[in-house]
Amino acid sequence: MLTIKYISDNKELVLAGLAKKGFKNFALVDAALELDATRRNAQAKLDAALAELNQLSKSIGQLMKEGKKEEADVARQRTTEIKESNKELESTMKSAETGLIDILVQIPNLPHASVPQGMRAEDNVVERMGGVIPEMSEEALPHWELAKKYDIIDFELGVKITGAGFPVYKGKGARLQRALIGFFLDNAREAGYLEIQPPYMVNATSGYGTGQLPDKEDQMYHATLDDFYLIPTAEVPVTNIYRDVILNEKDLPIKNTAYSACFRREAGSYGKDVRGLNRLHQFDKVEIVRIDTPEHSYESLKEMVDYVQTLVDKLELPWRILRLCGGDMSFTSAITFDFEVFSAAQKRWLEVSSVSNFESYQANRLKCRYKGESGKPQLCHTLNGSALALPRIVAALLENNQTPEGIRIPKALVPYTGFDMIK
RNA sequence: GGAGAGAUGCUCGAGUGGUUGAUGAGGCACGCCUGGAAAGCGUGUGUACCUCUAAAGGGUACCGCGGGUUCGAAUCCCGCUUUCUCCGCCA
Numbered sequence A: 001m002l003t004i005k006y007i008s009d010n011k012e013l014v015l016a017g018l019a020k021k022g023f024k025n026f027a028l029v030d031a032a033l034e035l036d037a038t039r040r041n042a043q044a045k046l047d048a049a050l051a052e053l054n055q056l057s058k059s060i061g062q063l064m065k066e067g068k069k070e071e072a073d074v075a076r077q078r079t080t081e082i083k084e085s086n087k088e089l090e091s092t093m094k095s096a097e098t099g100l101i102d103i104l105v106q107i108p109n110l111p112h113a114s115v116p117q118g119m120r121a122e123d124n125v126v127e128r129m130g131g132v133i134p135e136m137s138e139e140a141l142p143h144w145e146l147a148k149k150y151d152i153i154d155f156e157l158g159v160k161i162t163g164a165g166f167p168v169y170k171g172k173g174a175r176l177q178r179a180l181i182g183f184f185l186d187n188a189r190e191a192g193y194l195e196i197q198p199p200y201m202v203n204a205t206s207g208y209g210t211g212q213l214p215d216k217e218d219q220m221y222h223a224t225l226d227d228f229y230l231i232p233t234a235e236v237p238v239t240n241i242y243r244d245v246i247l248n249e250k251d252l253p254i255k256n257t258a259y260s261a262c263f264r265r266e267a268g269s270y271g272k273d274v275r276g277l278n279r280l281h282q283f284d285k286v287e288i289v290r291i292d293t294p295e296h297s298y299e300s301l302k303e304m305v306d307y308v309q310t311l312v313d314k315l316e317l318p319w320r321i322l323r324l325c326g327g328d329m330s331f332t333s334a335i336t337f338d339f340e341v342f343s344a345a346q347k348r349w350l351e352v353s354s355v356s357n358f359e360s361y362q363a364n365r366l367k368c369r370y371k372g373e374s375g376k377p378q379l380c381h382t383l384n385g386s387a388l389a390l391p392r393i394v395a396a397l398l399e400n401n402q403t404p405e406g407i408r409i410p411k412a413l414v415p416y417t418g419f420d421m422i423k
Numbered sequence B: 001g002g003a004g005a006g007a008u009g010c011u012c013g014a015g016u017g018g019u020u021g022a023u024g025a026g027g028c029a030c031g032c033c034u035g036g037a038a039a040g041c042g043u044g045u046g047u048a049c050c051u052c053u054a055a056a057g058g059g060u061a062c063c064g065c066g067g068g069u070u071c072g073a074a075u076c077c078c079g080c081u082u083u084c085u086c087c088g089c090c091a
Helices: A004-009 A011-020 A027-065 A069-104 A143-149 A155-161 A172-190 A204-210 A235-240 A297-314 A361-366 A390-400 A411-417
Strands: A125-130 A194-196 A201-203 A228-230 A245-248 A254-263 A282-292 A319-323 A335-343 A348-359 A368-371 A381-389 A406-408
Touching (some): A004 A011, A004 A027, A011 A027, A125 A297, A143 A390, A172 A297, A172 A381, A204 A235, A204 A361, A235 A254, A235 A361, A282 A390, A297 A319, A297 A348, A335 A390, A361 A368, A361 A381
Parallel strands (some): A245 A368
Antiparallel strands (some): A125 A319, A201 A228, A282 A381, A319 A335
16 A cells, blocks of 8 residues: 555656556545544653653552552542543544545556556557467367367366356366476576465455555455455465565565466456356466565566566467556556467467556555665555466467477477477 | 474564563674675664655554454463374374
8 A cells, every 4th residue: 555654745656657557536535644643643742641650650660669549549449540541542542443445445556657557458559579370270279179079178068067267177288287387487496486375365464465455356256264365366375475574685576486376367358258268267377476676676576577488488479568557557556567478379469467566555564674874664565466377378388389290399398397288 | 093392483482461673692784894705893674554755754453363352462361273292093
């Protein structure tokens, strides 16, 4: 969340930023500022009262030692009065405090100056493109047909076992999944990322830390008996490693990578675009997470984008990078670059990665700070990106590389699959 | 799941009701010493919020978390979380 200090120092910038993001509830900003004033006022009074209380306590001890019981009793009486009047101050302060946080978590992050204006996907800007879109014959099959033809992914079987959106990968399909995970993790390691294997369930505090809660509560699977959430991305557990942590500036940037299964309810998205692997409730993804100083976070962002580009290049997929417009970015992001690959039989661009700088928005929730030479702890910047999400990569690989003899595996991946064709 | 023992600052480790934000040791930083270093000596070493603000200063809170008792709690009481040991179960 934004800090109340930033909001009160830069109200006009905040309102302009929110407008760019398509956020209309400006009243929340004033409400936050008002609650903050209430809180500060109550705390000032309460602190003064507590100071007097502490003084009285000391004097009572002293008086008792000197045997001046009556004077001590007078002081005791006074403490009772103070404590009585403190009750109201305490409840004022507490309710202002929780009310303020309730409001702040409803205010999204502000977009970076370089984020294009716009509300819809059409307003996103193509940053650059690469790879070659293959010529496809009219008989080219979409990946769900190919999956059936070669018996490598069974969607109906997943329905039987769990439900729609939980496919079963078989044989070379399963091995292709495992190959991609290994390929992505090895590349990340070579690029300097520390591999992490995180829990796939998190508590509510972690969900709040990265901003999934309360904003996207209905997008996560919730194990109510234990109040755990299945992670929608490894970003959640990995970033929460750094919750309530003060890092040393010389240890930055932190570079972590993690494979995890990801679980998303995808409530409300049905129809043609979700066929096959296009949108699943459970899928595999390798994530990269970075934590850096505000001075270096945009360098970090560029490195991450460039790194993801090397992956789609090695996989020989046609790709493009979009700079998302204000209205299309996520709640918590300050800037986001989406990677899309072209899936030649569906003739569609599919999003396979989203690389974002959250600036200090997550860090403020997480209380993730760093300390440099100057001494004072400051909020870090957090960044993350998919590198990469598997299902749509698989969809594009299957569709783009289909031949009459079978499906060709890109050279870079063969050491991981152990086969170069799916026949 | 049952029983018992713990949870204190960067780390270790004192502390069972009264100037204890917290003894001590280690670590770290700075200074002295040195040709340089080590050793030695000295000094310093948390976070958040409020107030004030150029800075300094002052105040409040924090000894796993949340309550309670008391004029006063790291210290007493209750609940929770978590770690360890033993038993049970088990991939």
